[in-house]
Structures are given as C-alpha cells and as structure tokens.
C-alpha cells in the first residue's frame with residue numbers, strides 16, 4: 704500500500720499573506736485526515752515563509768496519522784524535531800535561500816554528516832528518510848547512513864513525464880530495485896500530480912509513501928479538498944472506503 708501524505712506548506716503560505724489565521728492550518732490538517740489523507744507533511748524553511756516552527760509543535764498535538772517533517776538539518780531544525788518527535792523526519796539538502804527543493808543528497812560526500820544526524824534521530828525513535836536522486840551510487844551510499852527510508856526527488860520525473868513517460872520512469876525503476884535489494888524503504892515526492900502519479904505508483908515496487916503539496920492544494924481550489932484528496936487516493940489505487 705502506498706500512503707498519501709498531504710504537504711500543507713501552501714496553506715501556510717496563504718495564511719501568512721495576511722498575517723492572521725485564515726486559512727487555519729491546524730483545521731486544514733485535521734480535515735485532510737478526515738478526508739482520507741494518511742499523513743501530514745510540512746517543510747519549515749529557515750525564513751519560515753510558510754510553515755513556522757511553532758506550527759510544527761502545534762500540528763504534533765493534533766495529527767493522528769503519520770506526521771512527517773522535512774528540512775535541512777541545521778541545529779535549530781534538529782532542536783525542533785527532537786522537541787516535536789514527529790513520526791518521520793525527511794532530511795533534504797536545501798540551502799537556506801532555496802525557492803523549493805531541487806536536488807537530493809550526495810550520500811558519499813555527506814555520509815559522515817548524515818550518519819551523525821540520523822543516529823541522533825534514531826536514538827530518539829524518530830524514523831528518518833533522506834531525499835535522493837536516482838543516481839545508483841547515491842542509493843548505495845544511502846544504505847550506509849543508517850536511514851530507514853529514502854525519498855526519491857521526483858521533480859525530473861514530473862518534468863519529463865508528459866513527453867517521454869517510459870524514459871522518465873526508467874531511472875526510478877532501477878533505483879527502486881536497488882533500494883529494495885538494500886532494504887531501504889521508499890518514499891517519493893516533488894511535483895507529483897493527478898497526471899503523473901498513477902504511472903509512478905504502478906511502476907515503482909515497494910513505494911511506501913508519497914508526499915504531495917503544490918499540485919494537490921492547487922487542485923483543491925477547483926475541486927475542494929475532500930474531492931481532491933479522494934482523487935489522489937484513487938490514483939494510488941485505493942479509495943477512502945478501503946482504508
């Protein structure tokens with residue numbers, strides 16, 4: 704089964720535009736779960752332009768599904784997640800000024816750093832996932848970092864999919880096979896949407912979780928949040944009633 708974790712960064716972007724509490728991030732997280740989401744993802748960035756550190760702490764109090772916090776492991780991020788104790792932390796190698804995530808870890812070069820951070824999270828019973836591209840060397844070395852899971856950066860897949868779907872998925876199939884052989888759990892995310900999700904899910908063996916924000920929240924403007932979440936769940940091959 705592939706779980707859908709809804710990334711609610713964009714709800715915070717909208718809220719922050721006016722300085723008040725509309726839309727209410729906490730209520731949206733609860734409603735995503737009520738509509739069938741099996742997880743909530745947030746990615747607090749250093750400038751807190753969307754998710755604020757306090758949001759993470761408040762969300763922890765209400766999220767009853769899997770709570771996944773993504774980010775670059777600065778000392779303040781590590782302090783935050785140790786205090787919050789989410790179900791999963793996804794480590795992403797974003798520089799502070801990044802517009803959005805656009806690459807995975809170099810797991811050889813950053814191996815010592817990742818091992819140190821992941822060991823600390825493991826000691827605190829927090830599952831880790833690390834954001835990676837499909838370079839097989841990066842998958843191989845990911846297995847030496849003590850991480851339980853990897854998250855495939857699916858931006859390049861999403862970009863190529865409309866023109867050459869088979870070419871777009873090929874490196875992910877190969878990387879997923881290697882990850883499965885190495886015993887790494889597989890998550891995926893970035894620019895997944897209703898056009899490209901089903902094909903990705905159908906081709907990647909052992910896909911445990913997708914986290915989706917930008918396209919899903921944009922679709923919700925037209926279809927409403929409930930119908931949108933139902934639609935994404937259907938693309939993942941199971942419906943609300945089956946959960």
Ligand SMILES: CC(=O)[C@@H](O)[C@H](O)COP(=O)(O)O
Pocket residue numbers: 710712713746748773795802803804834892893916
């Ligand atoms: C790791 C990843 O792909 C997502 O967290 C994505 O970067 C969303 O972050 P933004 O909402 O800040 O673009």
Ligand SMILES: NCC(=O)COP(=O)(O)O
Pocket residue numbers: 710744773854891892893894895914915916917918919
């Ligand atoms: N980990 C990926 C994520 O949470 C959402 O990415 P996107 O759907 O906003 O591109």
